Amino acid sequence: MAPTHVLRCCQRGLAWIPVIFIALVVCWSYYAYVVELCIFTIPSIGEQVVYMIFFHLSFIMFVWSYWKTIFTMPANPSKEFCLPKAEKERYEKEERPESQQEILWRAATSLPLYTRTGAGAIRYCDRCQVIKPDRCHHCSACDMCVLKMDHHCPWVNNCVGFSNYKFFILFLAYSLVYCLFIAATVLQYFIKFWTNELPDTHTHAKFHVLFLFFVAAMFCISILSLFSYHLWLVGKNRSTIEAFRAPVFRTGSDKNGFSLGFRKNIAQVFGDQKKYWLLPVFTRYKYINIFKYSRPSSDTSSLCSFFSSHKHKPPVKKAGVLSG
Numbered sequence: 108m109a110p111t112h113v114l115r116c117c118q119r120g121l122a123w124i125p126v127i128f129i130a131l132v133v134c135w136s137y138y139a140y141v142v143e144l145c146i147f148t149i150p151s152i153g154e155q156v157v158y159m160i161f162f163h164l165s166f167i168m169f170v171w172s173y174w175k176t177i178f179t180m181p182a183n184p185s186k187e188f189c190l191p192k193a194e195k196e197r198y199e200k201e202e203r204p205e206s207q208q209e210i211l212w213r214a215a216t217s218l219p220l221y222t223r224t225g226a227g228a229i230r231y232c233d234r235c236q237v238i239k240p241d242r243c244h245h246c247s248a249c250d251m252c253v254l255k256m257d258h259h260c261p262w263v264n265n266c267v268g269f270s271n272y273k274f275f276i277l278f279l280a281y282s283l284v285y286c287l288f289i290a291a292t293v294l295q296y297f298i299k300f301w302t303n304e305l306p307d308t309h310t311h312a313k314f315h316v317l318f319l320f321f322v323a324a325m326f327c328i329s330i331l332s333l334f335s336y337h338l339w340l341v342g343k344n345r346s347t348i349e350a351f352r353a354p355v356f357r358t359g360s361d362k363n364g365f366s367l368g369f370r371k372n373i374a375q376v377f378g379d380q381k382k383y384w385l386l387p388v389f390t391r392y393k394y395i396n397i398f399k400y401s402r403p404s405s406d407t408s409s410l411c412s413f414f415s416s417h418k419h420k421p422p423v424k425k426a427g428v429l430s431g
C-alpha cells in the first residue's frame with residue numbers, strides 16, 4: 108500500500124475520534140442517569156417513571172438526529188455541472204485563465220448560475236472538475252464539492268450542508284433538550300448530595316450524579332450559543348460560510364441575496380410540511396433554489412431536477428445520487 112493511502116486511512120480513522128468521544132459521553136450519561144440516579148438514588152417510584160419516560164424520549168430524538176447528521180452523505184453537484192468531455196480537454200490544455208473562463212462561460216449559459224467569484228468569474232472546482240452551483244463549496248476534509256455547504260463539523264465527522272442541515276439543527280436542539288432535562292432533574296439530587304442530605308449508601312452514585320450535573324450544564328452552555336447562532340442563520344437564509352463572506356452575484360455581493368423572508372427561509376431548511384419539522388427525516392421545499400436574483404420560471408436547477416426525479420427520498424450515504 109502506498110504511503111499516501113496509509114496516511115489517508117489514518118486520517119480517516121482519526122477523524123472518528125470526536126464522534127467516539129461524544130458516543131462514550133452519551134453512553135456514560137445514559138448509565139449515570141438511568142442506573143445511578145433513577146434506580147439507586149431516587150426513592151419515589153412515580154418520580155422514577157416520569158423521569159425515565161421523558162429521559163428516553165429526549166435520548167431517542169437526540170441519538171436519531173445525531174445519527175442522521177453523521178451518516179447522511181453530503182450532496183454533490185449533478186452531472187449537468189460537469190464540462191462535456193471535449194470542453195474539459197480543451198480547458199485542461201488551455202494555459203491562459205482568460206481562455207479557460209471563456210470555456211466556462213460558454214458551458215455555463217445553459218446552467219442556472221447566479222453567483223460568481225469575487226472577480227466576477229464563473230466558479231469552477233479544479234479538484235472535482237465541476238462548475239460550482241450557487242452556494243456549493245469544495246470541502247477539503249471530504250475532498251468533494253458540497254451543495255449549500257455550511258461547514259465541515261468534526262463532531263459529526265461529516266459536512267453539514269444541503270442534505271443534512273435540518274438534521275444538524277435538530278441534533279443541536281435535541282442535545283440541548285437532553286442536557287437541559289438532565290441538568291434540571293439532577294439539580295435537586297446534586298444539592299442533596301452536596302449537603303449530605305441523602306444516605307451515604309452509594310458513594311459511586313454520588314460521584315456519577317455530581318459529574319452528570321457538571322457535564323450537562325457545561326454542554327448546555329456551549330450548545331446553546333451554537334444553536335442560537337444557527338437559528339439566526341436559518342432565519343436569514345445564510346450558511347456559516349456566507350455569514351463570513353457575502354456571496355457575490357452578477358450584480359455584486361449581497362449578504363441577504365438568498366433570503367426569501369423569515370417564513371420561507373425556515374421552510375427552505377425544514378420543508379413544506381410542518382408535521383415533519385421536528386423529525387430528523389428528509390423534507391423537501393418546492394422552491395429550494397429560488398431567491399431574489401433568480402426567476403421562478405427558470406426553475407431548472409440541479410436541485411429541482413433532482414427533486415423531480417427523487418421526490419421525498421433522502422440522499423443516501425456514499426451513494427452520490429446527486430452526482431449521477
Ligand SMILES: [Zn+2]
Pocket residue numbers: 232233234235236244245246250251252
Ligand atoms: Zn470540489
Ligand SMILES: [Zn+2]
Pocket residue numbers: 246247248249250258259260265266267
Ligand atoms: Zn466536509
